[in-house]
Amino acid sequence: MRLNIDKVPFLKSWQLAERNVGTSSAVNTLTGVLCTAEENHITLQATDLKTCLTCNAQGITVERNGSAVFPVKVVGDIFKKIPAKQFTVEVSEGSALITAGRNKYRFGTYRVEEFPRIPSSATGEYYCDLSCGELLRVLGEGSISGSVNDEFPQYLSGASLQLEEGRLTVAATDTRRLSLSRTMVREGTQGAQLVLPIRGLRELGRVLSSCESEDPVRILVDGAQAFFQFPGGEFSVRRIDTKFPAYEKFLAKDRTTWMVMDKDALLAAVERMDLIVRDFTRMVVLQLSPAGNLHISAQAPEVGDAMEELDAEIDGEPLRIAFNVRFLLDGLKAVSGTLVHLSFNGSVGQMTMSRPDDDAFLYVAMPIALSEEDAFSEENAL
Known part of the structure; x- marks a missing residue:
């Protein structure tokens, strides 16, 4: 096999394939990318046995057909760091030679017949x-x-x-x-x-x-x-x-309290609360007051505590509720748009997060039960 390669377009294809190799596998061929050249058509294949990728390589002219399994750990870095924009790869008897101007790089390849069979659609x-x-x-x-x-x-x-x-x-x-x-x-x-x-x-x-x-x-x-x-x-x-x-x-239709507010403002506030509790309880507390604002607080011994007040449209019953901060962050980061709608079914029922007037996305999370000690300490924070 002999290939003339244009580095920039080829690397886009190569990097797509190399992400899918089993880099920690004890089977050598799983740590490589199978390159097959047939009539000016180049196919790259990679697998970790759980997922498989087949893609057409760009930026290659075939001088001689053939196939080879290139080890990613060595060859991938050579492909990326070669200073020349054009280079050739020639494979013969288990060895490959890269020629880039006056520079030459030789490396071993893996046996094609040992490469796993890729599932076919x-x-x-x-x-x-x-x-x-x-x-x-x-x-x-x-x-x-x-x-x-x-x-x-x-x-x-x-x-x-x-x-x-x-x-x-x-x-x-x-x-x-x-x-x-x-x-x-x-x-x-x-x-x-x-x-x-x-x-x-x-x-x-x-x-x-x-x-x-x-x-x-x-x-x-x-x-x-x-x-x-x-x-x-x-x-x-x-x-x-x-x-x-x-x-x-399990999707509750009942709700006791609900609110609509700026998604980015709430996300930023929760991220700041995470700075306080991420190495401790990871708990943040929301206090919702109908016709009022949202209070969000967090505290951790030997770290500190924080409280923020945010503008929000709140309706229903007053509510004090706690969540794992990561649960809130994951949901808020997934919500597209500028506004987020949150509805609650009491202090121990599920919270549902969505886009206002849109059921294309729903995120449901269960709260953390607040003990009397938690409630007392939160009320006396700051």
């Missing part, structure tokens, strides 16, 4: 089509409550994708909170549910971030994999063989 069944930007939105919003670690039950580290009545819903939970995001799709396999790992979906998000917002993405599925086809490539993620809980029945 050729036999996959159609699931739905949507734009890249809209898929990124629903995946980002809907998966924030899940875990990237391997949890038990398995659905705790996965997100549910389900099509019903022309609408795709992405949902995730860690049992203490729930996030869901919805979008309309023109066609799709109605009633079909997928449970996909959060870690894999976040890697998909990084891959799709290289695409334009309006680029089309087609989703195909088989019994083991979900395939996401985008311009110039395909990403697959292994399905989790589990049933996602029927979360709809």
Whole structure:
């Protein structure tokens, strides 16, 4: 195999592939990228066995067909740091030679026949089509409550994708909170549910971030994999063989207190509270006064305490309630737009966060029970 490479466009493709290799794997070929050259068409493939990426490489002219597995740890850095804008790569008998002007770099390659077989979408069944930007939105919003670690039950580290009545819903939970995001799709396999790992979906998000917002993405599925086809490539993620809980029945419709306020102002205040409690209880307390303002406070022994008063439109009953600061931060960071709507079902019931007059995104979190000691200390802070 012999390739002439234009560094700038090629690196965009290479960096997309190298993110998906199993860098900590004991299997050498999993730490490499398979490059296949056929008739001026170059394909890069990478996998960590849980996710797989296939993409078309740009900026390459093929002088001689062939294939090789390039080790990312060494070759990737050479590709990035070569001073020349143009260089050649020639592979022969398990060894590759990079020539860039007067500079030469030789390195070993891995055996192509030991590279894992990448799952093919050729036999996959159609699931739905949507734009890249809209898929990124629903995946980002809907998966924030899940875990990237391997949890038990398995659905705790996965997100549910389900099509019903022309609408795709992405949902995730860690049992203490729930996030869901919805979008309309023109066609799709109605009633079909997928449970996909959060870690894999976040890697998909990084891959799709290289695409334009309006680029089309087609989703195909088989019994083991979900395939996401985008311009110039395909990403697959292994399905989790589990049933996602029927979360709809846990969404409380009752509310005792609700408010609408500036999202960025609340986010900034919560971030400041986090400075106080992030190494202690991680608890912040909200005091809502109907027809009044929102008071938010936090305290930690040997650190200090803080209280802020924010403008808000509050209705319903007076309420004092506490939350894990990270739960509030995750929800607020996911809300797009300038305003956020929060509704509460008493001091021990769930809090629901959304955009005003929009059910496309919901974030539900359970509060921390305030003890009498907590309430007393908060009231006497500052």
